Amino acid sequence: MGDQPSDVMPIRNIDMPDASMPGALEGRFELLVQSVVDYAIYMLDPAGHIASWNSGAQHIKGYAAEEVLGRHFSMFYTQEDQALGLPERVLSIAEREGRYNGESWRVRRDGSRFRALVVVDAIRDPSGTLLGFAKVTRDITRQWEAQCRLEESERRLRLFAEGAIEYALCMLDTEGRIQDWNVSTQRVTGYTAEDVIGQPLDLLLEEAGVSGALLRRARETGSREEERRLRRKDGSFFLAQVAVRALADQDGVLHGFACMIRDVSEQRATQNALEDTREQLFQSQKLDALGQLTGGVAHDFNNILQAITGSLDVATLYLQRGEPGKAEHQLESAMNAVDKASHLTRRLLAFARRQPLLPTRFDLNASVASMIDLLERTVGATVSMRIDLCPDPLWITCDIHQLETSLINIAINGRDAMPHGGTLRISTGTASARTTKLHGEQVFACLTVEDSGIGMSREMASKAFDPFFTTKPLGQGTGLGLSMVHGFMEQSRGTVTLHSQPGEGTRVTLLFPLDDGEGETTAVEDA
């Protein structure tokens, strides 16, 4: 603010009879008016000539008292307003109604304009004769500009909302009732603004009462995105992506929610069709692979049967010779061979069967822990296993058997990559990663299998997930192990990645979406 003016005229410098004020009070009142700098407070005679001037007036308008006293107050109006006869109108309103209130542009001494909030009061003596006017003016340029900026940003926001054709946007109050929405929402849902304004978001959701949880989660973490089935006005349903963002100010006070709805039913249908085709292709590839396998497997079985017959023959011999200890040893080898054969059949069956995914919610750590024994037997004695499970449970939802098969597949790959032994490390934890669907990072449960084996070249690693890509001899590898892992991870909404360097081993990482247990998958599955 500017300097305090020193040469201001006292407020009552013209002869205006004051009927009520005793001397001392009058003096103090004058002092008060004089010291106000944020308001221009001055008086006009009945014709509109300036009769007094305070420091606020000097401060706001830039004129010293002697420059304005006696001049007509219209000098502060813009040319346009003067031409329109506004100053006269102001006085006549104040005279007729006792007071004039208004807001308009005024001109400072240096020619610049400011936005003024003006109050003009008529002053009358007890007999009703007009003595003049008291005028209070406030410079509200800054508030006015702020208001304009706000209006502009609101206008832009509205244009943006109306322009976002693919997205239905609506604003909710803190209770989740719809306050406002854009035209796309009508296009997507069939409801008009009149139908929904003031209604809870639940109106649009197929399941009753889920919007509360949705908003609560948005409130807790800032935003929340879920796939939900929504109801159109005509009663039909569609699958939508519903993203809700809590609108809170810097102090954390909630002002409502912004909600974005996108119809993803078509997208989901295409995706399902693609998955079906992939599944069919996969099944036919599997049959092909089985055909190719038969030769190898028959050969394997022959070998195993021979081993069994051999061991049993020798065992019989030992028994005839009365050497049961040696016979027992042979019987053990026979048993091992039987184990091997049944393992082989089990793998084949698991592979050949058409297994639909059966997702359940379970702790990844617990499931890995329960497999340690099996894994150790699978990788054999030459490979040392290290298991590092994170201390907290990792809840995920997927087909647990597929997970086990995948883990065994990956472990077998590791074993095969370490023909002279090495270390296989299996660890779990959490990892955050960017997803295409969400705006930010998402936290995943992470399962990592690392081996210290031969590793892969970049070119080989890029093919490792291809169906039938194998470097193993006929009968030993189908080339479908990693391809199955990949398919399974996609269906489980996770990812699988592979890092490898020749001679430096391989790391396979599986990321599963963490499941907080409030069952957001249901809406997707019955779509």
Ligand SMILES: Nc1ncnc2c1ncn2[C@@H]1O[C@H](COP(=O)(O)OP(=O)(O)OP(=O)(O)O)[C@@H](O)[C@H]1O
């Ligand atoms: N940990 C690994 N280290 C080195 N190479 C690997 C590793 N894992 C996979 N590979 C390479 O990727 C190929 C494809 O692996 P995938 O598991 O899909 O099939 P496979 O192991 O050959 O056959 P199957 O899994 O049916 O026994 C393997 O043949 C191997 O060349």
Ligand SMILES: [Mg+2]
């Ligand atoms: Mg494999």
